Amino acid sequence: MKKYTYTESKDTRSGFGAGLLEAGRKNKEVVALCADLVGSLKMADFIKEFPDRFIQVGIAEANMICMAAGLTIGGKIPFTGTFANFSTGRVYDQIRQSVAYSNKNVKICASHAGLTLGEDGATHQILEDIGLMKMLPGMTVINPCDYNQTKAATIAIAEFEGPVYLRFGRPVVPVFTSPDQKFEIGKAWMVNEGADVSIFATGHMVWQAILAGEKLAEEGIDAEIINIHTIKPLDEKAVLKSAKKTGCVVTCEEHNRYGGLGESIAQLLSTNTPTPMEFVAVNDTFGESGTPEQLMKKYGLDSSNIVDAVKKVMKRK
Amino acid sequence: MILENNFDLKRMASQVRRDIVRMVYECQSGHPGGSLGCTDYLVALYFKIMKHDPSFNMDGIGEDLFFLSNGHISPVFYSVLAHSGYYDKSELKTFRKLNSRLQGHPTTHEHLPGIRIASGSLGQGMSVAIGAALAKKMNKDQSLVFSLHGDGELQEGQNWEAAMFAPFNKVDNLISTIDVNGQQIDGPTDKVLGLLDLHEKFSAFGWDVMHADGNDMDGIVAALEEAKTRTGKGKPVMILMKTEMGKGVDYMEGSHKWHGTAPNEQQLVQALNQLEETYGDY
Known part of the structure; x- marks a missing residue:
């Protein structure tokens, strides 16, 4: 097992804030909109440097999404910012008609995704957003795993033409990817090459997969760990290659098991190379209040759940 | 095509109304009522008021832009765009048919020149x-943005988010118009969900509110000219435009029954007899 260490922990939303500032410096067409959550989305540095390229929309997400669509018509590259729940479910029809169907170059940037939002509880912990967004034709869906990857992804989507959903989180988590990485949309990242099982992980679950890989190595299980940061378009080549090599698959995501990364991989495998699979995901339920760690444990999303899933799926080979 | 005098604009409106009735008849679906009611407004806008380029660039930099929010009145929009030179008017015969760029509701998806956003889901x-x-x-672009909305459409809450935003942020290069025909699918707006005093509402939100008779070409041209002089003064401009649903076809006028109903063959003939062919049927 390749060794991954970290010297600091940061929130992925701060990676977004840093990436937005850099994207803004690189391209004067980059503009930002926010629905009364500037602090939560870490947009302050962008606003300070580019006050004329920031639009405070107030608590009016539907208006924000459609104004962003309108801004693209004048050649702008708008980044919208609010929580994942209000970025997707609340404005699904606005995204569907004015952004996706109209093929507008809007970047929907969503913080506080998943259970790790924590104490605010289920009203704010969306676990269905990946599914909602990946069902829209032409929508790119990205869920980076740490500060550095989120920063790199934010810069990359500014340079990409087309609607994008970028999902990140609230809590401080280990920073273990390279600060100078080049983010390639749609290209999976090989975290660890292995032979016995393929673990495909996205978002905060990548670090949990690394912890699981270390435990499995101690027990003589050689896990291949692949980070699928881009859920759509899926890196089909990387998934099929790994699944064919190891013969069994575990997917890991901070999302409902319906509609997420696991479902996309299951569809790909079942139509190409049927492979035993286990899903580490939320089992079709809403979340609740608690600390991120408590919630990840209670809802079956920590490294021990990945270890159990690996052992279970390997028996089915 | 620019039409300098109101006489020619009225003749164009007659042609557009013929197109609307024929298009809806041929596919036996679509929304003639609102289309006929807003014909004079759209003709005035595209043939006289707006500075626009039918060679069509999506970004529209340096030209005036129009957005149709109540996308179901697509027949009038498609006819006006065709006669303006965005595409050949022969394409109007494909309206609502398989493999057409003229979808039931306007869309950018089929790359029809002149359309900059999909609309249909209201608000x-x-x-x-x-x-x-x-x-x-x-972009420091001095040109203007126009938009049209149904009155029933104002029941969608998002309009009021937008209505609150624009004056607060001094979006004074925008001229929005409400098609006040008092009708919606389930009946008169006063019976379904009353809009009450729209002048008071938009004024209270901070708009510069005007009134116009949308079925009097002289009146609507004058109102749009007046609205242009009110831009750049710190407030968005709102025109509350009174129209009659189905205007120009006597048996359709003033009734919500023709919101989304196509005429039969006899009704088609009856309608075309009331509308002179002026700029050539498609």
């Missing part, structure tokens, strides 16, 4: 128009 167009107007301000 989104004012926000889109504000976004486009903000982009013009950022």
Whole structure:
């Protein structure tokens, strides 16, 4: 097992804030909109440097999404910012008609995704957003795993033409990817090459997969760990290659098991190379209040759940 | 095509109304009522008021833009765009048919020149128009943004998010118009969900509110000219435009029954007899 260490922990939303500032410096067409959550989305540095390229929309997400669509018509590259729940479910029809169907170059940037939002509880912990967004034709869906990857992804989507959903989180988590990485949309990242099982992980679950890989190595299980940061378009080549090599698959995501990364991989495998699979995901339920760690444990999303899933799926080979 | 005098605009409106009735008849679906009611407005806008380029660039930099929020009145929009030179009017015969660029509701998806956003799901167009107007301000582009909305459509809450945003942020390069025909699918707006005093409402939100008779060409041209002089003064401009649903076809006038109903063959003939062919049927 390749060794991954970290010297600091940061929130992925701060990676977004840093990436937005850099994207803004690189391209004067980059503009930002926010629905009364500037602090939560870490947009302050962008606003300070580019006050004329920031639009405070107030608590009016539907208006924000459609104004962003309108801004693209004048050649702008708008980044919208609010929580994942209000970025997707609340404005699904606005995204569907004015952004996706109209093929507008809007970047929907969503913080506080998943259970790790924590104490605010289920009203704010969306676990269905990946599914909602990946069902829209032409929508790119990205869920980076740490500060550095989120920063790199934010810069990359500014340079990409087309609607994008970028999902990140609230809590401080280990920073273990390279600060100078080049983010390639749609290209999976090989975290660890292995032979016995393929673990495909996205978002905060990548670090949990690394912890699981270390435990499995101690027990003589050689896990291949692949980070699928881009859920759509899926890196089909990387998934099929790994699944064919190891013969069994575990997917890991901070999302409902319906509609997420696991479902996309299951569809790909079942139509190409049927492979035993286990899903580490939320089992079709809403979340609740608690600390991120408590919630990840209670809802079956920590490294021990990945270890159990690996052992279970390997028996089915 | 620019039509300098109102006489020619009225003749064009007659042609557009013929197109609307024929298009809806041929596919036996679509929305003639609102289309006929807004014909004079759209003809005035595209043939006289707006500075626009039918060679069509999506970004529309340096030209006036129009957004149709109540996308179901697509027949009038398609006819006006065709006669303006965005595409050949022969394409109007494909309206609502398989493999057409003229979808039931307007869309950019089929790359029809002149359309800059999909609309149909109601309530989104004012926000889109504000976004486009903000982009013009950022680009230091002096041209204007126009938008049209149904009165029933104002029941969608997003309009009021947009209505609150635009004056507060001094989006004064925007001229929005409400088609006040008092009708919606389930009956008169006063019976379904009353809009009460729209002048008071938009004024209270901070708009510069005007009134116009949308079925009097002289009146609507004058109102739009007046609205242009009111831009750039710190407030978005709102025209409350009174129209009659089905205007120009006597048996359709003033009734919500023709919101989304196609005429039969006899009704088609009856309608065309009331509308002179002026700029050539498609």
